[in-house]
Amino acid sequence: MTGSLLDRERTVAPAGYDRFLIPPAALAVHLSIGQAYAFSTFNLPLTRLIGIDESAPGDWTLAQVGWIFSLAIVFLGLSAAVFGRWMERVGPRKAMFTAALCFGGGFLLSALGVHLHQLWLLYVGYGMLGGCGLGIGYISPVSTLIKWFPDRPGMATGMAIMGFGGGAIIAAPLSLLLMNHFKTATTNGVFESLLSMGAIYCAFMIFGAFIVRVPPAGWQPSGWTPPAQRPALVTNANVDVDTAWHTPQFWLLWGVLCVNVTAGIGVLGQASPMIQEIFGGRVSPTAAAGFVGLLSLFNMVGRFAWASTSDYIGRRNTYMVFFVLGMILYALIPTLGKLGSVTLFVLAFAIILSMYGGGFATIPAYLRDIFGTMHVGAIHGRLLTAWSVAGVLGPVLVNYIREYQIGHGMPKAQAYSVTMYIMCGLLLVGLLCNLAMRAVDSRYHHRGIDVANPSTRTA
Amino acid sequence: MKTRLAILWLVVGIPLLWGVAKTVENALKLFQ
Numbered sequence: 001m002t003g004s005l006l007d008r009e010r011t012v013a014p015a016g017y018d019r020f021l022i023p024p025a026a027l028a029v030h031l032s033i034g035q036a037y038a039f040s041t042f043n044l045p046l047t048r049l050i051g052i053d054e055s056a057p058g059d060w061t062l063a064q065v066g067w068i069f070s071l072a073i074v075f076l077g078l079s080a081a082v083f084g085r086w087m088e089r090v091g092p093r094k095a096m097f098t099a100a101l102c103f104g105g106g107f108l109l110s111a112l113g114v115h116l117h118q119l120w121l122l123y124v125g126y127g128m129l130g131g132c133g134l135g136i137g138y139i140s141p142v143s144t145l146i147k148w149f150p151d152r153p154g155m156a157t158g159m160a161i162m163g164f165g166g167g168a169i170i171a172a173p174l175s176l177l178l179m180n181h182f183k184t185a186t187t188n189g190v191f192e193s194l195l196s197m198g199a200i201y202c203a204f205m206i207f208g209a210f211i212v213r214v215p216p217a218g219w220q221p222s223g224w225t226p227p228a229q230r231p232a233l234v235t236n237a238n239v240d241v242d243t244a245w246h247t248p249q250f251w252l253l254w255g256v257l258c259v260n261v262t263a264g265i266g267v268l269g270q271a272s273p274m275i276q277e278i279f280g281g282r283v284s285p286t287a288a289a290g291f292v293g294l295l296s297l298f299n300m301v302g303r304f305a306w307a308s309t310s311d312y313i314g315r316r317n318t319y320m321v322f323f324v325l326g327m328i329l330y331a332l333i334p335t336l337g338k339l340g341s342v343t344l345f346v347l348a349f350a351i352i353l354s355m356y357g358g359g360f361a362t363i364p365a366y367l368r369d370i371f372g373t374m375h376v377g378a379i380h381g382r383l384l385t386a387w388s389v390a391g392v393l394g395p396v397l398v399n400y401i402r403e404y405q406i407g408h409g410m411p412k413a414q415a416y417s418v419t420m421y422i423m424c425g426l427l428l429v430g431l432l433c434n435l436a437m438r439a440v441d442s443r444y445h446h447r448g449i450d451v452a453n454p455s456t457r458t459a
Numbered sequence: 460m461k462t463r464l465a466i467l468w469l470v471v472g473i474p475l476l477w478g479v480a481k482t483v484e485n486a487l488k489l490f491q
Contacts, residue, residue, distance in 0.1 A: 018460050018464055020464060021460075021463065021464055021467060024467035024468055024470065024471045025467075027471040027475075028470070028471055031471060031474060031475060163471075163475075166475045166478060166479075169478040169479060169481070169482045170474050170475065170477065170478035171478075172478075172481075172482075173477075173478065173481040173482075174478075207470070211467060283489075286488050287488055287489045287491070288489075289485060289488065290485050290486045290487065290488035290489030290490075291486075291489050293482045293483075293485035293486040293489075294482075294486040294489060296482055297479065297482055297483070297486065346489065
């Protein structure tokens with residue numbers, strides 16, 4: 001019974017179905033899995049499970065706890081790459097439901113790990129099982145949204161991926177609220193909070209899974225006809241996922257995403273100490289926390305705004321803006337620091353972080369333009385390995401170069417300048433990858449039946 | 460259909476707005 005409810009055939013929308021009922025399903029999943037970016041709120045409490053108010057002998061260290069998030073991001077990339085093709089076959093409902101069980105189950109296993117004080121249970125729970133939930137959940141609504149919104153694919157996927165940014169800004173205060181609520185003299189509330197969040201997120205994602213619908217075969221928005229003359233980089237053919245990653249276009253886009261994420265993620269992780277060190281004494285830790293919050297907001301808003309803009313100016317032009325404007329802003333940061341202008345510094349980073357989010361949100365529509373809609377979700381899944389690489393590369397670049405500079409006697413306020421210029425160089429690489437983008441050669445086009453849309457023969 | 464649309468958007472919109480409000484409250488400390 002449950003199996004049939006989850007089948008793709010049971011999710012086909014009836015005639016006249018309002019397509020704006022679909023984004024809430026995608027948002028329910030992305031708002032949940034976006035919690036991952038706020039997992040750090042648990043880091044310090046996890047190092048005080050025995051000591052409660054401060055770490056005691058036998059408590060886990062911050063370095064040990066830090067691996068939970070790293071594992072989750074690695075498993076996000078791996079599962080998105082591995083399960084993408086399966087997701088295209090079984091449809092969004094089964095994929096979302098699976099993601100809900102993995103993500104919720106990851107929380108429950110982690111809660112058990114906290115209760116038994118077994119760190120490996122958190123690695124397996126949140127890191128591996130939860131990471132799989134993140135990966136499958138992230139890609140599951142993408143191709144469905146693109147099929148429902150062929151006229152505005154950027155806006156549609158931007159809306160969902162905005163949810164991932166939004167998930168972090170919900171989860172950070174929610175985690176604190178729950179831990180404060182459950183805190184007693186004998187517990188710091190982590191066990192109960194993980195248990196509660198597992199149940200809440202699992203239920204919210206299942207809600208998303210049961211309201212998602214796929215459009216009937218051959219469906220098009222009323223009054224819309226595909227343009228007869230498509231722009232050079234927008235194809236009406238399809239490329240199979242296993243063929244796509246043998247094309248140069250896949251690796252150029254992989255480079256584009258990796259560079260864009262690397263440039264933003266390192267800054268996001270170091271935002272608080274960076275603003276305090278650059279403006280030594282003028283920015284308090286509380287104000288720095290406000291800066292981090294502001295960046296999260298711009299990261300979220302940028303996802304929707306830039307992806308929607310890409311529907312009008314084109315995907316390649318959108319990334320041109322990211323790379324050219326990004327280079328200008330990164331190059332200006334050391335000067336703004338020397339000028340002592342906190343406002344201009346904050347504004348520059350707000351724009352940079354909006355483009356970081358925009359890069360994530362625009363990539364599915366870019367993939368659809370280049371490889372068609374047939375396997376766009378699965379191809380997106382494989383491209384997300386770029387995120388895993390950038391997740392390691394970005395923080396390493398920012399942290400290690402800073403430490404190296406300080407170790408060689410450079411004042412803390414100036415230690416970020418070299419990093420900013422390296423970011424400019426990285427963005428130049430991204431710009432070149434983007435400039436090299438061409439339409440996929442027709443020999444790569446799929447000539448069979450689209451299994452997710454059987455009435456449609458492609459190419 | 461319109462009621463269903465409104466309910467679904469509210470279900471996802473309310474938590475998102477709560478998160479945005481909390482973050483704005485935090486972000487304002489930067490300018491104090």
